[in-house]
Amino acid sequence: IQLAYVVQDIEASINFYHKNMNVGPWQLRGPFKTTSALYHGQPVTLTLSIAHAFCGHTMLELIAQHDDTPSVYLDVINEKGYGFHHWGVSCVDYHDQIDLLKKSGRAPAFEDMTAIGTRVAYFDFRKEMGGFVEYIEMNAGAEARYTQMYSRALTWDQKDLILKV
Numbered sequence: 001i002q003l004a005y006v007v008q009d010i011e012a013s014i015n016f017y018h019k020n021m022n023v024g025p026w027q028l029r030g031p032f033k034t035t036s037a038l039y040h041g042q043p044v045t046l047t048l049s050i051a052h053a054f055c056g057h058t059m060l061e062l063i064a065q066h067d068d069t070p071s072v073y074l075d076v077i078n079e080k081g082y083g084f085h086h087w088g089v090s091c092v093d094y095h096d097q098i099d100l101l102k103k104s105g106r107a108p109a110f111e112d113m114t115a116i117g118t119r120v121a122y123f124d125f126r127k128e129m130g131g132f133v134e135y136i137e138m139n140a141g142a143e144a145r146y147t148q149m150y151s152r153a154l155t156w157d158q159k160d161l162i163l164k165v
Helices: 010-021 072-080 094-103 140-154
Strands: 002-006 026-033 037-039 042-044 047-055 058-065 083-091 110-113 119-125 131-137 162-164
Touching: 002 072, 002 131, 010 026, 010 047, 010 058, 047 140, 058 072, 058 083, 058 140, 072 083, 072 131, 094 119, 094 131
Parallel strands: 002 058, 026 162, 083 131
Antiparallel strands: 002 083, 026 047, 037 042, 037 110, 047 058, 110 119, 119 131
């Protein structure tokens, strides 16, 4: 459901996507600090800004990390620079999906709880696929939020490019 990119300057990136692909409106959250994030099983506090928009039926996500705390975001930036980071996969059976991945020998590289109470877990598929995969718990809150964002994209009047959420 999502393609995500790490960016250096989130507002400049929003403007670039709008200018070159007419993507908008963007819903921007941050900067904020994570409160329940785990990086390879260890608690971390990251300072992030995250923006979402739809391009057709696909959600685009831009992520800017504002500190140098070790993270899956800096892993990619340090390895290859800014750009593609992960695919987002919707999971109505989140717990079962994560258990299946763990049983196959994979461990989550990053886990967190979003502001709307949705669990997410990133697994490293860089070797096989060139990026991480983020498994997103699809609950009623996430479904409502994504539907609202998609509706805004369909009815966007081209006036407000950035909506702070």
